[in-house]
Amino acid sequence: MSWFSSLLLTLFIVSLVSAQARAALRIYDASSTYRYAGCWNETTGIAGSSGARALAGGISQDFPLNGPMTVETCLDLCAHGQGAPYRLAGVEYSRQCWCANRLSSLSARLPDAACDLPCDGDRTLACGGSLKLGLYNLTESGKNGAVRAGGVGSAAVAMGVVVAGVVMMVGL
Ligand SMILES: *[C@@H]1O[C@H](CO)[C@@H](O)[C@H](O)[C@H]1NC(C)=O
Ligand SMILES: *[C@@H]1O[C@H](CO)[C@@H](O)[C@H](O)[C@H]1NC(C)=O
DSSP states (O other): OOHHHHHHHHHHHHHHHHHHHHHTOBOOOOOSSEEEEEEEEOOTTSTTSTTOOSSOSSEEEEOOTTSSOOHHHHHHHHHTSSSSOOSEEEEETTTEEEEESOOOTTOOEEOGGGOOOEETTEEEEEOOBTTEEEEEEEOHHHHHHHHHHHHHHHHHHHHHHHHHHHHHHHHO
């Protein structure tokens, strides 16, 4: 084999292996709180966005490099924002989590495969891409989960009243 055909063969094998590694990324969609809603473009670099993020007006967190970030970590964060869950959660760049109630109209949906970076906390899962968001949308049961959490709160209050009543009776 000439050096040239060895080079071609090597390049071919390298591209096969890296394609395989990319294809191995799974899209997490096992939450009942949020459902996967596609891969979406960040808007910071887009003309007319004034540098605003696709998911703005909510909260975000940057997890440490090679830290615990998975899709679930992000969904958990967004589900517990300021009393009510945020409607949208986005994973980006392996370790960023964005929570907001609306998506910028400047953001475009991309093919799922464009979100090609693994989560730092689980390298089998896709966690967005470079300036690309793996987007998750709050489900009905996610909204009801917030209602249920309120229900637990009132159950606890009711229990407190009962306990106080018993204490008073015993005292009497
Ligand atoms: C999120 O889900 C709602 C319906 O529950 C739908 O109207 C909306 O378009 C979805 N948003 C995205 C970004 O997929
Ligand atoms: C995605 O955003 C980049 C800027 O970060 C922009 O150059 C590109 O055109 C956008 N792609 C789409 C499909 O909107």
